[in-house]
Amino acid sequence: MFCFQCEQTAKCTACTGRAGVCGKPFDVALAQDELTGALVGLACTCKQAGTRSELADKLIVSGLFTCITNVNFSKDTVDAITADVRAEKERIAAAAGIEAAQDLLLGHVWSDNEDVRSLKSLILFGLRGAAAYAYHARMLGSVSDEAQQAFVDCLATLATESDLNKLLAVSMQVGKLSHDVMGLLDAANTGAYGMPEPTEVSLKIEKGPFIVMSGHDLHDLKLLLEQTEGTGVNVYTHGEMLPANAYPELKRYPQLKGNFGTAWQNQQKEFANVPAAFVFTTNCLMPPRPSYADRVFTTEVVSYPELVHIPAAADGSKDFTPVIEKAKELGGYDEDVQLTGINGGTKVVTGFARAAVLSVADKVVDAVKAGKIKHFFLVGGCDGAKPGRNYYTELVKQAPNDTVILTLACGKYRFNDLDLGDIDGIPRLLDIGQCNDAYSAVEIALALADAFDCSVNDLPLSIVLSWYEQKAVADLLALLYLGIKDIKLGPTLPAFVSPNVLDILVREFGISPISTPEEDLTALLA
Ligand code: FSO
Numbered sequence: 079m080f081c082f083q084c085e086q087t088a089k090c091t092a093c094t095g096r097a098g099v100c101g102k103p104f105d106v107a108l109a110q111d112e113l114t115g116a117l118v119g120l121a122c123t124c125k126q127a128g129t130r131s132e133l134a135d136k137l138i139v140s141g142l143f144t145c146i147t148n149v150n151f152s153k154d155t156v157d158a159i160t161a162d163v164r165a166e167k168e169r170i171a172a173a174a175g176i177e178a179a180q181d182l183l184l185g186h187v188w189s190d191n192e193d194v195r196s197l198k199s200l201i202l203f204g205l206r207g208a209a210a211y212a213y214h215a216r217m218l219g220s221v222s223d224e225a226q227q228a229f230v231d232c233l234a235t236l237a238t239e240s241d242l243n244k245l246l247a248v249s250m251q252v253g254k255l256s257h258d259v260m261g262l263l264d265a266a267n268t269g270a271y272g273m274p275e276p277t278e279v280s281l282k283i284e285k286g287p288f289i290v291m292s293g294h295d296l297h298d299l300k301l302l303l304e305q306t307e308g309t310g311v312n313v314y315t316h317g318e319m320l321p322a323n324a325y326p327e328l329k330r331y332p333q334l335k336g337n338f339g340t341a342w343q344n345q346q347k348e349f350a351n352v353p354a355a356f357v358f359t360t361n362c363l364m365p366p367r368p369s370y371a372d373r374v375f376t377t378e379v380v381s382y383p384e385l386v387h388i389p390a391a392a393d394g395s396k397d398f399t400p401v402i403e404k405a406k407e408l409g410g411y412d413e414d415v416q417l418t419g420i421n422g423g424t425k426v427v428t429g430f431a432r433a434a435v436l437s438v439a440d441k442v443v444d445a446v447k448a449g450k451i452k453h454f455f456l457v458g459g460c461d462g463a464k465p466g467r468n469y470y471t472e473l474v475k476q477a478p479n480d481t482v483i484l485t486l487a488c489g490k491y492r493f494n495d496l497d498l499g500d501i502d503g504i505p506r507l508l509d510i511g512q513c514n515d516a517y518s519a520v521e522i523a524l525a526l527a528d529a530f531d532c533s534v535n536d537l538p539l540s541i542v543l544s545w546y547e548q549k550a551v552a553d554l555l556a557l558l559y560l561g562i563k564d565i566k567l568g569p570t571l572p573a574f575v576s577p578n579v580l581d582i583l584v585r586e587f588g589i590s591p592i593s594t595p596e597e598d599l600t601a602l603l604a
């Protein structure tokens with residue numbers, strides 16, 4: 079196998095053995111390469127036929143999403159999608175009276191010239207991330223024809239293009255696509271569940287049966303909340319689902335009690351022997367340990383051999399009865415259990431998405447003009463298991479009292495239980511939401527730039543990103559496409575970025591690796 083798509087890749091180079099660091103076995107890695115090659119074949123066929131189909135659109139989005147880190151560990155389900163992709167490719171070709179395009183052999187990409195390989199990886203991994211966002215939007219009935227065409231166009235270039243400048247331009251197209259689908263998902267989520275409101279989220283687990291839902295899909299959570307009403311089974315969010323507590327149409331369910339645990343990489347420790355059922359709706363699944371494997375369920379594109387999968391019916395409905403029954407059987411705790419965040423805090427606050435922050439924009443602008451807020455930091459992105467991620471905790475802890483920290487995605491668990499106080503009633507720590515809420519962060523930055531009549535790059539704002547998997551690649555490309563410069567990236571730079579491609583990123587976008595919190599704070603505040 080060859081896989082170097084995530085930050086924890088073996089020796090910061092590539093996973094090449096019998097299994098990846100994430101636990102993905104080599105045969106699943108090969109099956110995912112085959113699926114990706116088939117998706118490229120389908121995209122090329124669509125381009126040659128001058129058409130797409132509803133099924134092709136769906137398969138492209140779900141197929142790309144399936145290959146994200148920590149999503150799918152099951153060769154059977156990956157092979158089944160590949161078979162569907164190939165059948166649809168043949169059908170489209172036959173209908174157009176053309177020969178279907180060949181599937182791409184991913185091995186050719188992995189062994190290509192290192193700069194071509196680097197840019198094609200950037201494109202492919204960005205597409206995978208963007209596909210996850212498009213998938214969630216689709217769950218709520220939001221589909222963009224322009225975005226679907228962009229998936230086809232960008233995927234096809236993996237087979238047809240090797241000019242470095244052109245590939246770089248395609249990576250910016252992926253950035254645009256990523257921004258577009260995040261906008262689509264933002265509209266879909268807020269349209270369905272209302273604008274997130276600042277919300278204090280309890281970390282206490284109440285006695286009695288409970289279910290923990292992880293991942294990003296708000297629609298899945300809504301279905302679970304509908305089905306647990308009146309059952310006596312409580313529901314807690316986990317990982318990236320935490321911001322769901324802030325949506326009016328979700329928080330109104332009294333059995334949605336709060337959040338369980340911290341970021342994804344702590345699950346094997348935090349789930350051990352817990353008397354609850356767990357549902358994974360998207361990426362973040364780690365190979366379950368024996369003490370809790372019998373109570374983990376998957377849904378949508380997530381799959382793991384021997385775990386019970388909750389399928390969607392043709393009309394999109396789902397039956398979570400097996401999850402609810404498992405929670406009842408396990409019974410939960412006999413007494414309330416107070417859990418804490420990484421720093422010992424007993425609650426966290428979320429829901430500072432664009433609407434909440436912009437509703438106090440005047441106050442924020444006044445505080446900046448009065449010199450009470452000197453600087454904003456967007457400390458966002460993924461958490462992960464590798465050492466070096468303490469940087470983000472330290473950066474936030476050491477940021478001066480006249481600075482405001484905006485955050486999003488799962489990296490915030492390193493510091494979201496800290497009480498950083500406020501500046502004239504504006505909390506110093508503002509949790510915007512999930513990784514896809516990078517869209518909301520951009521909207522906030524654009525509104526501030528507008529208020530100060532300058533560009534985002536001229537705001538007293540520093541963006542310090544942590545990355546782990548491919549949605550972070552999509553987020554980064556979206557920021558670069560928007561012309562946002564001088565982003566700091568860590569904890570390590572992606573293995574798939576070649577020295578020459580890094581040179582381009584440094585020259586054109588001012589990207590730089592993180593150093594130490596002290597050094598970076600001094601430089602960023604200078
Ligand atoms: Fe991923 Fe990163 Fe959203 Fe985390 S981009 S790893 S689970 O931040 O959050 O999906």
Ligand code: SF4
Pocket residue numbers: 081082083084085086087088092093097098099100101102107146147148
């Ligand atoms: Fe390795 Fe990451 Fe690929 Fe898993 S997803 S095989 S850890 S590079």
